[in-house]
Amino acid sequence: MRIAPLLLGAAALWLASGCGEEAPRPRPARAPASDSSPNARPEIVETLRADRAAVRHPSDGGGRARFAWEGEPPPLRAGELARFPLVYEAGPLGIAEGGWLFLQVPPQWGWSAPQTHDPRAPGFTEIASDAEGVQLEPRELGEELGIRVAGRSLAAGETLRITYGAGEIGARVDRFAERGSRFHLAVDGDGDGVRAFLGDAPEVDIGPGAPALLIATLPSAARPGEVVTLRLAFLDRAGNAGIPVEGEVALSAGPGVELAASARFARADAGVRAVALVAREPGVVRVRATTEGGLEAESNPLLVAPEPPRILWGDLHGHSNLSDGTGTPDDYYRYARDVAGLDVAALTDHDHWGVPFLDESPALWREIREAAARFHAPGRFVTLLGFEWTSWLHGHRHVLHFEDDGPLLSSLDAASDDPAELWAALRGRPALTFAHHSAGGPVATNWAFAPDPVLEPVTEVVSVHGSSEALDAPIPIHAPVAGNFVRDVLARGWRLGFIGSGDSHDGHPGLAQLASPSGGLAAIFAAAPTREAVLAALRARRCYATNGPRIVLEATLAGRPMGERVPPGDQPLRVRVIAPGALERVEVIRGADVAFSARVPPGEEQREAALDEPLRELRPGEFVYLRAVQRDGGAAWSSPFFVDAEAAPLARGSHEER
Numbered sequence: 309m310r311i312a313p314l315l316l317g318a319a320a321l322w323l324a325s326g327c328g329e330e331a332p333r334p335r336p337a338r339a340p341a342s343d344s345s346p347n348a349r350p351e352i353v354e355t356l357r358a359d360r361a362a363v364r365h366p367s368d369g370g371g372r373a374r375f376a377w378e379g380e381p382p383p384l385r386a387g388e389l390a391r392f393p394l395v396y397e398a399g400p401l402g403i404a405e406g407g408w409l410f411l412q413v414p415p416q417w418g419w420s421a422p423q424t425h426d427p428r429a430p431g432f433t434e435i436a437s438d439a440e441g442v443q444l445e446p447r448e449l450g451e452e453l454g455i456r457v458a459g460r461s462l463a464a465g466e467t468l469r470i471t472y473g474a475g476e477i478g479a480r481v482d483r484f485a486e487r488g489s490r491f492h493l494a495v496d497g498d499g500d501g502v503r504a505f506l507g508d509a510p511e512v513d514i515g516p517g518a519p520a521l522l523i524a525t526l527p528s529a530a531r532p533g534e535v536v537t538l539r540l541a542f543l544d545r546a547g548n549a550g551i552p553v554e555g556e557v558a559l560s561a562g563p564g565v566e567l568a569a570s571a572r573f574a575r576a577d578a579g580v581r582a583v584a585l586v587a588r589e590p591g592v593v594r595v596r597a598t599t600e601g602g603l604e605a606e607s608n609p610l611l612v613a614p615e616p617p618r619i620l621w622g623d624l625h626g627h628s629n630l631s632d633g634t635g636t637p638d639d640y641y642r643y644a645r646d647v648a649g650l651d652v653a654a655l656t657d658h659d660h661w662g663v664p665f666l667d668e669s670p671a672l673w674r675e676i677r678e679a680a681a682r683f684h685a686p687g688r689f690v691t692l693l694g695f696e697w698t699s700w701l702h703g704h705r706h707v708l709h710f711e712d713d714g715p716l717l718s719s720l721d722a723a724s725d726d727p728a729e730l731w732a733a734l735r736g737r738p739a740l741t742f743a744h745h746s747a748g749g750p751v752a753t754n755w756a757f758a759p760d761p762v763l764e765p766v767t768e769v770v771s772v773h774g775s776s777e778a779l780d781a782p783i784p785i786h787a788p789v790a791g792n793f794v795r796d797v798l799a800r801g802w803r804l805g806f807i808g809s810g811d812s813h814d815g816h817p818g819l820a821q822l823a824s825p826s827g828g829l830a831a832i833f834a835a836a837p838t839r840e841a842v843l844a845a846l847r848a849r850r851c852y853a854t855n856g857p858r859i860v861l862e863a864t865l866a867g868r869p870m871g872e873r874v875p876p877g878d879q880p881l882r883v884r885v886i887a888p889g890a891l892e893r894v895e896v897i898r899g900a901d902v903a904f905s906a907r908v909p910p911g912e913e914q915r916e917a918a919l920d921e922p923l924r925e926l927r928p929g930e931f932v933y934l935r936a937v938q939r940d941g942g943a944a945w946s947s948p949f950f951v952d953a954e955a956a957p958l959a960r961g962s963h964e965e966r
Contacts, residue, residue, distance in 0.1 A: 344701045346754075371399040374510055391472075392472040404498050408457070410494040410496075427476060433473075437468045442458075489629065526539075528860050543647075556573075557573065571583050609887070623650055624656070626654070637655055656708075707730070710843045742767060745785055748788035766807050767806065772827060778794070808828030867958045870949060892907065893905050
């Protein structure tokens, strides 16, 4: 029987492969010469296109479903066990004998797979009907349950009762909290193997667990006397927010810092507070926060200087439950702003990977646009309209629009199914594209398409999938392909700046590293927190990447900032690193090799480092970038410098040279 794909189960599998325990350093496969990605998945594309072209019977997708709790729904908490009673009512055309009803519980993050064979195991599901003469034949289909109608057809208005978690221990709930977690039901009304989803999916809300983490987040730079915001948040073990906490958090930051001695949390704060801080003297500020219950946190470093770098922290890539992620668009942006303390955020749900598909659902695209517009606050918090162009032939790219509206371009449409066509459709617009998990992972990037210099000046080198920078990177990407790393691409002569972003599917933009071995952040040297300034900075490659920690990384070569062209010859390199954690090493990568590695001696605790070294005999076509690595694997990568014979030397005494 051919079953049109639900797909979310497959998405969960490739996501899980990037989020488990760190494996031994992988041996990369060899990239073949090809007009598609070296590990392209054409079978997925064929399945998706077949599903698009399939003709649905009028009874497909018919009926409605609801939860049938006795009284008020019980409170559901992340990671707990629960019981879910569902009632399905057949639509006007019913379900023919031989037709099917499918139940897909949320497929990610630990939900029990529905099963009918073992009442002592999690996810046991009971199915019943009062429709006389109707026989129900369940079939376990991995992450979903199929129910075949036999004996006679299920007539309009007749019902099925489905109890998920009916056994001795119930069913395991998602380990991530979210509002509106959907149970998807689909109907193949005539039994021809093609189905459609019910228009409205029953939803449940999953609350957070007990407080287990306290985080404290500061901006990375400020002037003496400038008022900045310290953000405090209580989270559970999986990074979920929204915990109704009561009590005091003691605060300390050392001399010269004006900060309240404590912050009081009321239940209405839902575990999130903002506190004002003023540092009067130049230096590095770190705030310590403690609770009577034993939770402790130290903030990221705040550099206080007369002319500090303007660093905006962004997460430009993540998903909600409108495709294959967790939570609503509003919750995504609220977490980014209030919990993670980001300056810039973009929600980038998949074009054609979810239920329903975004490129076939104008209402969902409108919901995403409206959420981005609602949370956008120039000068305080920048939101960017985006989506993920999910090509299983050429690699995934997320697309960001730096305005309130912009086209949603499908990777399955003939007019936009390769990178050149994608860029052609975006040309002239304030938009950018970013290749991600480009060296392997779910699908590698087809670098046969040279990145458009205007629309793709920057690439995402790290996310929850690991790093695509190079095989010797901290936490390299899973399933890497030799020759497909970003360092290999730079060696071809292409000029790309570096960012990180989460690619989070857990509803935690800016803090994806809490539940995964790696996360991703973009540090953007922008003149102001506005869309225009962020776009200008990214196009100029004035940015760097981290895999989660807010490491301050400043670097100049030949007096030029990272991302720029520099003249050949002997040139001075100046680097400053201020890290949240203990540093292990600071490295200079020149071409294909690590040219220099300054290592902290074992046993020494060092969280700041500086380099002031000349680089000798730089040759046209070379590139240079920095990599700072903490002992815990946290890392930062500067955007590269590009040696160019046409780059004029700076005039003596210029601001950049100083």
